[in-house]
Amino acid sequence: MKQVLLRDGRAVVEEVPAPAAVAGRVLVRTAFSVLSAGTERAVLAATEAASLIDDATSPQRLRRALEILRDEGPGGVVDRIRARRAGPPEAAPGYAAAGLVQAVGRGVADLPPGTPVACAGAGYASHAEMIAVPRNLVVPVPQGVALEEAAFTTIGAIAMQGVRRAGIQVGECAVVLGLGLVGSLAAQILRAAGAIVVGFDADSTRADRARALGFDAWDLASRDPRDEVPRVTGGLLADAVVVCAASKGSEVTNLALRLCRRKGRVVLVGDVGLGLERALLYEKEIDLLMSTSYGPGRYDPEYEEKGIDYPPAYVRWTENRNMGSFLRLVADGRVRLRPLIDRVLPLEEAGAAYDLIAGVGGERPLGVVLRYPDGPAPPAGMPAPAGGSPAETVAGDAAAPAGRAAGADPIDPLPPGTATIGVALCGAGAFVKAAHLPALRAHAGFTVRAAIAATPVSARDTARRHAIPRAATRLAEVLDDEAVQLVLVGTRHHLHAAQALEALEAGRHVLVEKPLCLDEREITPIIATARRARRMLAVGFNRRYSPLVRRTREVLARLDGPLVATYRVNAGALPAGHWALDPGEGGGRILGECCHFVDLLLHLVGSPLTMVEARALPSDGNRVVCSDSFVATLGFADGSRAALVYTGLGDPGLAKERIEVFRHGTALVLDDFTALTVHGGPGGSLSLPRQDKGIAGQWEAIARRLRGEPSDLVTLAAIEAAMRGTFRLDRAVRGEACAS
Numbered sequence: 001m002k003q004v005l006l007r008d009g010r011a012v013v014e015e016v017p018a019p020a021a022v023a024g025r026v027l028v029r030t031a032f033s034v035l036s037a038g039t040e041r042a043v044l045a046a047t048e049a050a051s052l053i054d055d056a057t058s059p060q061r062l063r064r065a066l067e068i069l070r071d072e073g074p075g076g077v078v079d080r081i082r083a084r085r086a087g088p089p090e091a092a093p094g095y096a097a098a099g100l101v102q103a104v105g106r107g108v109a110d111l112p113p114g115t116p117v118a119c120a121g122a123g124y125a126s127h128a129e130m131i132a133v134p135r136n137l138v139v140p141v142p143q144g145v146a147l148e149e150a151a152f153t154t155i156g157a158i159a160m161q162g163v164r165r166a167g168i169q170v171g172e173c174a175v176v177l178g179l180g181l182v183g184s185l186a187a188q189i190l191r192a193a194g195a196i197v198v199g200f201d202a203d204s205t206r207a208d209r210a211r212a213l214g215f216d217a218w219d220l221a222s223r224d225p226r227d228e229v230p231r232v233t234g235g236l237l238a239d240a241v242v243v244c245a246a247s248k249g250s251e252v253t254n255l256a257l258r259l260c261r262r263k264g265r266v267v268l269v270g271d272v273g274l275g276l277e278r279a280l281l282y283e284k285e286i287d288l289l290m291s292t293s294y295g296p297g298r299y300d301p302e303y304e305e306k307g308i309d310y311p312p313a314y315v316r317w318t319e320n321r322n323m324g325s326f327l328r329l330v331a332d333g334r335v336r337l338r339p340l341i342d343r344v345l346p347l348e349e350a351g352a353a354y355d356l357i358a359g360v361g362g363e364r365p366l367g368v369v370l371r372y373p374d375g376p377a378p379p380a381g382m383p384a385p386a387g388g389s390p391a392e393t394v395a396g397d398a399a400a401p402a403g404r405a406a407g408a409d410p411i412d413p414l415p416p417g418t419a420t421i422g423v424a425l426c427g428a429g430a431f432v433k434a435a436h437l438p439a440l441r442a443h444a445g446f447t448v449r450a451a452i453a454a455t456p457v458s459a460r461d462t463a464r465r466h467a468i469p470r471a472a473t474r475l476a477e478v479l480d481d482e483a484v485q486l487v488l489v490g491t492r493h494h495l496h497a498a499q500a501l502e503a504l505e506a507g508r509h510v511l512v513e514k515p516l517c518l519d520e521r522e523i524t525p526i527i528a529t530a531r532r533a534r535r536m537l538a539v540g541f542n543r544r545y546s547p548l549v550r551r552t553r554e555v556l557a558r559l560d561g562p563l564v565a566t567y568r569v570n571a572g573a574l575p576a577g578h579w580a581l582d583p584g585e586g587g588g589r590i591l592g593e594c595c596h597f598v599d600l601l602l603h604l605v606g607s608p609l610t611m612v613e614a615r616a617l618p619s620d621g622n623r624v625v626c627s628d629s630f631v632a633t634l635g636f637a638d639g640s641r642a643a644l645v646y647t648g649l650g651d652p653g654l655a656k657e658r659i660e661v662f663r664h665g666t667a668l669v670l671d672d673f674t675a676l677t678v679h680g681g682p683g684g685s686l687s688l689p690r691q692d693k694g695i696a697g698q699w700e701a702i703a704r705r706l707r708g709e710p711s712d713l714v715t716l717a718a719i720e721a722a723m724r725g726t727f728r729l730d731r732a733v734r735g736e737a738c739a740s
Helices: 037-053 059-085 153-166 181-192 204-212 225-233 251-259 278-284 319-331 347-357 430-442 456-465 493-505 520-533 547-557 588-605 695-706 716-738
Strands: 002-007 010-015 025-035 096-104 116-120 130-134 138-140 173-177 196-201 216-219 238-243 260-268 287-290 341-346 367-371 421-426 446-452 470-472 486-489 509-512 537-539 564-570 609-616 630-636 641-647 657-663 666-671 675-679
Touching (some): 002 347, 025 347, 116 319, 153 181, 173 181, 196 225, 238 251, 251 278, 347 367, 430 446, 446 456, 537 716, 547 657, 564 588, 588 641, 588 716
Parallel strands (some): 196 216, 260 287, 421 446, 564 641
Antiparallel strands (some): 002 010
16 A cells, blocks of 8 residues: 655655554545644654764764664674664654545444544554554544545544633633644634634734634734733633644743633643743633643553543543544534645645645645545645646545545536537437436536437437437447537446446546446446546436435434434336346346435435345245345444335335435435425425426536536445445345245
8 A cells, every 4th residue: 555654854655565454443445634734844854853863974873873882782783784774764644534444353343344434643544545543543424524524533633622621611702822723623613612712823824714714813913912802802801722823932822821811721732832921820820721632542552552431421522532523513514624625635746745734835735635546536626736737626425435425526527618518318218208308408508419229210210309410329429429528328227337438438428327237347447437537427316316305415414313214115016028127138126226225325324334134025926026025124334224115016006105214303204206294303394396306406416517516416436335235235135035
């Protein structure tokens, strides 16, 4: 695997052995890690100093050699020379990261593979593709928090501990000295706790950024804190001062004492001098408090290494619980991280990232993030890395492979000024004509340019009936047409994978009707091709775009905890010999249709699928067809459970689909995409004049995505999660039921 190492005062990316999931640790594939300017610069400087000291021609080196010769003899000198030949001193930096659990060691039972997590700890949460982190330094990431934001959890926990030490109460005034990453986060946490917050920094740019977040914040040159704090507090001065600055001198510490009221609190978070003015402390009887990193448990090997937790009744806020508390504030929107992220660079450009935080070029970025090869793209609107390619956009649904909220996939949007998006219909069966063509006609952003069908007559007839200018019998015939930017693959299921690949390789964007493929081994090359070509790939999981599903997600987002769901599908029987039941052509009803329901459950739960169990009715050779009728239980990483009841035995007079979701004292009932009823919750019931399964919403999401606008279009990670979950369901039904 690749990892950032600091050597001779510079950052390099090198291949190193991957860690293992030993007992008590969590093996995580990193998606993002954060460079903290103060800490990283200190480590960088230390390696540079060590390299200079290690110079054999330096007086320090010669003096040390004489000491070793005196104390250990010639053998000791030889040993040091051999060690020297092994290379210069190195450091493995990093202590704030987020990614997906790959495996866990013995003793870890609550973080199944696929769980999105935030990780902390120097020496553990390093800048590396794979990290093995003790369980007490890992927390699951809540639904709705993107991994590039979760990577800041360590720094947020440092700020959180400083706020807790301040003992702030609602309505009190808190002053923050130093508005770097820790200070900016501490200010937001203090505001969330009900404090009146005033911030100061020597850097006017950082003060401006804090004001943009809604704080009274000033640089020391424009406002004197000794005048400003009395003005804000009516002469009382601050109830608490949280020092997040770093300074070798004691000026900042003594300024904090001056700004603090009598019997107030001063909390030292940053590394500052302690040449204190005793008279200030004595006269005001100020409590001077030290805040130790992420909180109780830090630097305690019993807690961090052995995983022995402190009982909450006696230690309410450990470092792990501080990390989780910070992430909840982010999930609730009370702490904003996007405005603090200045650069997102790929791992390979770690050297450039360290140049940025070292101030090369005169910039002083606040948040610098490394993105790893399998991680999502950086957020929408993110400034381009210095000297690199433009940053890729993020706005989306799921982080691989779990279907949770994260970023959209990097694509090349259409050129500005593109009047309409040209669409080629590859396959013009009943569903395409009945569902997609009306939606395309109703949307001003699309024009159907070509119709492709298996026979010349069918192609010509479709083009003639629907006023489509071009007809063809092979997809390749229209892929050279520059007026075609997007291909809708609506053929029979066994053709989907090959036609999607063909269109992607020709540089076209693709919407492939479900399923993506009939062989699980085809998922990886299709998605890899879409990423490599920077083309949009969507699958026709249209239900997620229904107005009722969107409303359901809004209601669920306001509720905490795992959920229980039941999804009943009255699918109806298919006649014997129907192509959809043919394993080679249709793949059967689970692959052909149930991928819809797996995707929607992943979308609603927002957590990785960890378990699939199923039982089907045994086939009787007549009405009951194996996999036509089954009951499945799906388990998710956040503890949620869903029951999927799928049957071909019902009467068509009953509505096809009904979903019931239960979470935190609230019940939601979605009736066949015509009505949503919310019981006991924060509102959200909605009725539609007619059924809407999201076809129009899907095309709108596609249009916005191709124009480079914010869009909730299904991501590649969500597609993969739904398809792999469907293959798991298919195996569960066939392996446990069909064999009986």
